[in-house]
Every structure is written in C-alpha cells, then in structure tokens.
Amino acid sequence: MLGEISETTFKWLDERLSLSAVASAAGKKKVPLHKQSFWYYMGGIAMLLLAVQFLTGILLMVYYIPELSSANSSVLFINSQIDFGWFVRSMHSWGANILIFVLFAHMFSAYFMKAYRKPRELTWISGLGLLMLCFGFGFTGYLLPWDEVAFFATKIGIDIAEQVPLIGGILANLLKGGSEVGQGTLSRFFLLHVIVLPLGLFAIAGIHLLLVQLHGMSEPKSFQAQAPEKKKYEMFFPDFFMKDLMVWLLAFNVLATIVILFPWGVGPEADPFAAAPAGIKPEWYFLGMFQFLKLLPAHIGFIEGEKVGLLIFALIGGIFAAAPFIDKGENPKLSMFFDIYGLMILIGLIAFTIWGYLA
C-alpha cells in the first residue's frame, strides 16, 4: 500500500522532472579512495555550516533591529530574554568562524592536492570568490551588534579599504554611507550581510557545486600513478553520501557542543565619542594581514605603507589565484614551486596570526 503510493508519486514526478536521469547520473559518480580522501569532506562540511548560517541568520533577523540606538540592545535582548536566543546567536557567531576555518582547510587541501588543475580552474576561481564573499559576511556581520570592539574594528577596516589604490576613497565612502561610521554604515552593512552577499553566494555556490558534479572528484597524482587494478573507488551514492551525512551530523553536534560550553557574549554598546578601549583587534581571519600592515612603516618611498602592504597582498593573492593557469602539471619544477609557495603562505598566515594575537 505505502510502497504503491510512493511508487506512483515517484512515477508522476519522474515523468515531469526526469528524476531517474538525475539519479542515474548521481549513481555513476565515484569517489577515489586514498590516504587524502579525508579532505573530500571539507566542501560538504562547508555546505552544512552554510545551511546553519542561513537558518540561524533568518532567526536572528526575527528580533534584531538594525538601528543605532536599538542594535546593541536587541542583540542583548536575544541573548538574555528570548528562549534559546543565546543558542541561536552563538550558533551563528561560532558557525561563521568555524565555516571560515573549514574553508581555509578546504582551500589549502585543494591547493596542495593540485585539485585546481585542468579541468577545475573555474572550480578554483569560484571557490576563491566564495571565500571572499565569506570574508565579506564576516566583516559586515561583525558590526551588526554595534558594540565597542565592532565599532572600532569597522573603523579600522574602512580605513584600510581607503588605502586601496585608485578606488579606495570611493570604496570607503560607499561602505560608510555617511561622514562617519554611524547609522548609514549600519544600514549598509546590514543590507550587504542579509541580501547582497547571500544572493552572490547562492549564485557562485551554485556554479561551484555544478562544476564539482560535472568533473567528479579530482585524483591526486600519486593515485593516478597507481596500476588500474590497485585504484580503489567507492560509489558516491549511497556509500560516500552516507558518510557525508554522518560527518554532517558530527559537525552539527560539535558546533552545538561548542556553543553550549562557550556561548557568545555581547560587548558594551559602542560610543562613537569615547576613546578606543585597549585590545581592539579584527576577527582572527583578518588578524594575520592586519599584523603585517602594522609592521610596515608609515611611508615607503613616496607611498603610504598600508598602500604598499595592500599591493603586496594583491600580488601574493594574485599568484595564488593564478596557480591553475601557471602550474598545469606538465612542469615538475613549476609544480614544486607552487608547493613551496603555498606552504610559505600557509606558514606566514599562521605565524602572523599568532603574532597578532600576542602583540
């Protein structure tokens, strides 16, 4: 009886949506099994965390008020008055940070496994776009509780944006939306955070995931070099998918546990006319770059130090992004160069971040 109903329902949908074509395509997808297979889960974890961000973000908007005199108290209200408000808020704050951490792992694992090589150049580029968008989410979201730390961190961030060559002034004004960081900034950051960036994220994530389905999982060189009978695969559906589900469950539960043990607090309301308190720092994922900029002298030659710093970032990042177009896998020396290059970036990033913490 039940089986009959679901069979007819499936048939009805299948005739209209070609479900079996999709199912048979998914049924063919294979995932290579090797020592680094573990990293194939990272993109999926990012997807789960993204879903958590959307859900909790929508819930926060139910009570959050993007207005200068209410923003901080509305967050405080969520944290202290609304049932499980602290839970939802902390899921969103912790989730954001863990998502960015997972994205770093995803990015560097794809990089070192050379997954960016043909035909996956656009997967790589769209991935970098997603990371930039997530940085944007982090930067704009940080201001929304309108607490002291957020206020001054945003001032610094906009100040740095102002140093971008040529368009810096325009960029800073567009972000600020007023002569000073104030209601205009809060409104704009809110809109960016809840409408503009999500739309961009949907579009680019769609492309990213479509490309992943199109290409299947990349196979590392060491795996490709194996004799055909030694190469092991597992079916994406149901084997890998089942494990994916388990990893999602684990990731969600780990997040919930962290949230319960270390709920996210609210700082004192920002006072635009008070002196900056000690220890203003950007979020950890900007901290390395921030520390690097701090080390530069005010002027290098004719140019301001920060401008030089941003140009250096652009150069380093540009080469990193261009890796698939230079390191095509034909030249072992180039391949080696990019291995070392990536390693230096990774070590530099970690070192400057720790330095920023201790400074």
Place this chain on the structure above:
Amino acid sequence: MFNLTRKDFIRVLGGFFAAIWAAFATYPFFRYLMSGAEKKTGEDSQVTSLSLGKADDFIPGSSKNFKFGSIPALMVRTEDGAFHAYNAICTHLGCTVQFSSEKKHIFCACV
C-alpha cells in the same frame, strides 16, 4: 505472526534515534520563535491606572480611544455624566471599537 528481520529492526531503531535527534535539534528553534509572543514587555504589567486629563474636558456623550499599557482602550462619558472605561478590543475579530456620539453606542468599523 509478526516477523521482524534484523535489517528492519535496525532500520526502525535508526529511524527512532533520528527522530529523537531531530526533536532535540528543532526544539530550541521552535522555542526561540514562540517566546517573542510570550514575553511580557515591562509596559504591560506595570500600568494599572492612568490619567486622561480633567473630567471637565469630556462633555457628556463624548469618548476617547487611548492606550492602556499595550492594550487599546476606550473611555465613554455617557449623558448621565458617568465615566466608563473599556478594553477596546472587539470580541468579534479583534479590531478596535469606537463610540458613536450620534447613535450613542459602541461599534466596530471592521464589521
């Protein structure tokens, strides 16, 4: 009579735990949305009386809609000079009622 295979047993058990997990995972979000309506704002509970002005300002047969805490209220001074105050929420559809001084009765415009 009732033949449960090992596989079915595991399935049912798995579904059972999944359902428990889902309940635990969704309950906080449900409570989060519910508690907005349940929270009393300080205003509601505190107001027990308020002044609408001098008694002489209201001629007999006049009325005034006003705010009582968070509740819409209606004060009517009848022809006999007596003051009457009501909760102005209509019992029919929850609109706010008013007083017609011509027809001398309370009515709701939401019909």
